[in-house]
Amino acid sequence: VEKVNCVIETGITKNGQRRVIHSLLSGTGQEITEPSQIRRRAVSFYSTLYTSEYEEGETLSEGFWNGLPQVSEEANSQLEGPLTIQELQTALQGMQGRRAPGIDGLSVEFYKAYWDVLSNDLLDVFNESLASGSMPVSCRTAVITLLPKKGNLQDIKNWRPVSLLCVDYKLLSKALATRLGRAVEQVIQRDQTYCVPGRSMVDNVHLIRDVLEVSSSLDINTGLISLDQEKAFDRVEHSFLWKVMEKFGFSAGFIAKIKVLYNNIESVLKFNGGLCAPFRVCRGVRQGCALSDMLYTLSLEPLLSKIRSKLQGLFLPGFNGNLVLSAYADDVVVFVRDQTDIDVLVDIVREFSSASAARVNWKKSEALAVGEWSGGLPVLPQNMVWRKDGFKYLGVFLGKEIVVLKNWEDVTEKIEGKLSKWKWLLPQMSFKEPLIHKARLDVSNSETPGLTVALCRSKTLCLQQLVDAVGPELSDAQALGSLLGLHSVRVAQRILQLWSQILCPEEKRLLRSYGRGGARPDPADPFPEIYLSPGLGELTGPLLQPSLRQTRTAARDPPIKRTSQLAPPTLICDWKIRVRSETRPSKLSLKATPEAGTAIHPNPRTASLHGRPDDYHRRLLTHKESLPFPRIQLS
Structure with missing residues (x-):
């Protein structure tokens, strides 16, 4: 605030x-x-x-x-x-x-x-x-x-x-x-x-x-x-x-x-x-x-x-x-x-x-x-x-093509400049939606020259939100359109195509494997593609409530309820999917809630890495170099 x-x-x-x-x-x-x-x-x-x-x-x-x-x-x-x-x-x-x-x-x-x-x-x-x-x-x-x-x-x-x-x-x-x-x-x-x-x-x-x-x-x-x-x-x-x-x-x-x-x-x-x-x-x-x-x-x-x-x-x-x-x-x-x-x-x-x-x-x-x-x-x-x-x-250049192109002069630079001023905001659409909504454009005949790619780099929509909406296959254009408020399926498909070009083949394979419930760490591999590390900042439990209350804000997290009985803290772990690449090292992380004695249950659509069958849900993914996508209306 x-x-x-x-x-x-x-x-x-x-x-x-x-x-x-x-x-x-x-x-x-x-x-x-x-x-x-x-x-x-x-x-x-x-x-x-x-x-x-x-x-x-x-x-x-x-x-x-x-x-x-x-x-x-x-x-x-x-x-x-x-x-x-x-x-x-x-x-x-x-x-x-x-x-x-x-x-x-x-x-x-x-x-x-x-x-x-x-x-x-x-x-x-x-x-x-x-x-x-x-x-x-x-x-x-x-x-x-x-x-x-x-x-x-x-x-x-x-x-x-x-x-x-x-x-x-x-x-x-x-x-x-x-x-x-x-x-x-x-x-x-x-x-x-x-x-x-x-x-x-x-x-x-x-x-x-x-x-x-x-x-x-x-x-x-x-x-x-x-x-x-x-x-x-x-x-x-x-x-x-x-x-x-x-x-x-x-x-x-x-x-x-x-x-x-x-x-x-x-x-x-x-x-x-x-x-x-x-x-x-x-x-x-x-x-x-x-x-x-x-x-x-x-x-x-x-x-x-x-x-x-x-x-x-x-x-x-x-x-x-x-x-x-x-x-x-x-x-x-x-x-x-x-x-x-x-x-x-x-x-x-x-x-x-x-x-x-x-x-x-x-x-x-x-x-x-x-x-x-x-x-x-x-x-x-x-x-x-x-x-x-x-x-x-009415603010729009009309006529021959050479005049119409003036509509896009400095548009990319202006929007990039506006978005760069708000980079300190958390990567949540609820924070950035008002800014994105004001930057909406209506392109009736052609795509905006260079604007879509530039806005992808403005970190408006992270990969974790993208996968959460369209699935690890990155194929559900209608779901993406619903998330961004797009009226054009063509534009949503274009965004998914750009993301497919950004991810390397190994990252795509890991995403598909994760969606089927098959992504898991290999304890015998000293340099695993997937490894488990606890996120200590996300530990929860009755004994940690006072310190958490001091760090949480009313705008972001609801107050933690008091409980009369002690319960073991829930450990939220980060699954780091590391892809060995000499040209472009990248990193994906999968978050899961492990429970002792539970097995991995595959699911054709979404699955938790650990959990009971009735607890299946897809976890968010975060790309190290996440390229967000704007809420832009192209018709």
Whole structure:
């Protein structure tokens, strides 16, 4: 535990150092190094960012609102229902602990510990706030902390603002978000996969990849334009958002509940360890709020609906209908067929930006052309350039093989580096599983170049665990897949093949002999392949209980029960299977529990080296140079 805390504290220290801003560029591009001026520059930037640019006179044409789907009456009745303690309790149970609290300092653990005392009063506060239209001051105030992004960190735009909200605010927003999640699917089309239950960004990646492959193989002229929206979540105008929800048919009562969360809100910038003066927030959805994702998706849907209805898009052989776009939040890819589609797209974006204050940055947007385009490529807005090889979408490089290979640049080194930091952990999957789970990869078309072998050396899964799962024959790929959580039998078979290549023939023979119960030491051989040596550290018995208690930890071993009668200690012995090899000496150990006067009983599957017939069980094997295998998902 002390080591884990040390690692966590070290990480926090390093992250804290990265978040310190020593200099910024002013609006004119001059470098600022004075701490007070840096603070003023940051506060000025974000106060301006959250200042509304919405003009009531600017309205979208009726064409944007025509054809929008409507929320059902049943869904509206559920959305308008009174708030209950059960909803708040469910929201609290779904919150993760060990998170930074809001400005009041009350954490999730505090509310969970005193929920029985606070629940009724908290419900009364929420009901009063919803009735009056305003939340308490602490709920309305968020602390903005800055996280570094890629690029020049002297540019304040390359810092991502994250709002730290009070837990009571997040409880109310999470309860309302649970209600909204059941209704949002009715109004958000299938090509938008963000924050809609049952949809995934994997669908977007697979769609783009398939479109590129089909267009290339069938020589279909296809254009893809990836729109870059500047500060997408921070530029959502509240008045425009309420208008959109009204056009989707949400009831006035539910919209009023959402308005309460955004009425007279303000933020305090946490800068270099200190808090700045608060400023009003008149636009944007808070990224720490459970409602933010769905509210942003709703605000963008009129634009996507207009694009679907006006562009021709892509027609593929054997596919019913046309493909017009693929969206995951603000990452929108539009399929264009010709110059007309591009001109219409530019007009739609211009009109939507004028009415909603959203902004598309054409200079950072990307365009990819597939096919011959014998008549010439269409003209793109603002001097954009067509690419022919590929582009990056949702963190994945798509396109030609030379671009796809970029997905594996430095992957092996990064994962090896992460795993090497955790080598001090015991070789148990329960310790390493969270780390391995985060390192999962999805490889759909080919194996990861050099990754599997490298991860084998990271000692994630020892040979003893491998044999315990698949048997000494190393042949049960399904059992290995179950142990590692793999969905691909092919990958499990590949792992077993690698292990078969690692073990020498003599080691394989000894493993098979052990599995049949035939492995035993030869007392007449002065240099035996198998020899018996007691593991004194594993002696157990009543007389040894006090010393063992001092060395055992509650996390690893259960407490040893006291006994009133003396019993002989059980001796756990290590069977060392030594293989004589001049090229690569190796060592395997078999653990068994010997009992006097018992014989060796062979078993076709597993057997103890010593023991009664009803005590047969396979013992774990440990390879001196055990090469572990990762929990990696390859499909």
